[in-house]
Amino acid sequence: MPYFPLFIDITDSACAIIGGGHIAERRAKTLLEFGARPAIIAPELSSALQALAREGLVSLKKREYAGSEDIQGALLVCAATNDHELNVRIARDARKAGIPVNVADAPALCTFFFPALVRRGELVAGITTSGSCPALASRLRRGLEAAWPADWDKALEELAGQRRHLIEGGDTEHKQKMLTELIDTFLGERN
Numbered sequence: 001m002p003y004f005p006l007f008i009d010i011t012d013s014a015c016a017i018i019g020g021g022h023i024a025e026r027r028a029k030t031l032l033e034f035g036a037r038p039a040i041i042a043p044e045l046s047s048a049l050q051a052l053a054r055e056g057l058v059s060l061k062k063r064e065y066a067g068s069e070d071i072q073g074a075l076l077v078c079a080a081t082n083d084h085e086l087n088v089r090i091a092r093d094a095r096k097a098g099i100p101v102n103v104a105d106a107p108a109l110c111t112f113f114f115p116a117l118v119r120r121g122e123l124v125a126g127i128t129t130s131g132s133c134p135a136l137a138s139r140l141r142r143g144l145e146a147a148w149p150a151d152w153d154k155a156l157e158e159l160a161g162q163r164r165h166l167i168e169g170g171d172t173e174h175k176q177k178m179l180t181e182l183i184d185t186f187l188g189e190r191n
Helices: 022-033 047-054 084-097 134-147 152-168 172-190
Strands: 014-018 037-041 059-061 076-079 101-103 116-120 123-127
Touching: 014 022, 022 037, 022 047, 022 076, 047 059, 076 084, 084 101, 116 134, 116 152, 123 134, 123 152, 152 172
Parallel strands: 014 037, 014 076, 037 059, 076 101
Antiparallel strands: 116 123
């Protein structure tokens, strides 16, 4: 069964990442990009995670995972250790606490996936294969990145401003027609 795509606001939300390697690093950077407050729990850390901690971008507990108390209050949990049994324990603790969990390289243990992301400001696309073939999602992401011009963030801001102006007056049918024309023009100028 495919996973339901859900976009949520994680700004200022605590997110627990257990593990200190490259996967944990990627998870932390992605969460930071969307305004989360990652908390890393690992006895050893990649140099990039150490740098993020020095900059105050992530909090750090340089030790082994102690149990469910380490994930208490987290919006999301990411298990990214090299120890399968520990990842299973983290996933079980998160599920028991009702916290969505992602386990690196173990789709059956996940309640959510990190999608392959394409972002242009507020325009965000996430692609997943529900864990069945992440390399395909990555390849599709590269195609979207090539197709979506880098300036779409600015263009979207402009469209949003015009949309706000349209919403203020006129009948619904007229507003929808005008908005459709604006979007057609926007896409036509860039394709």
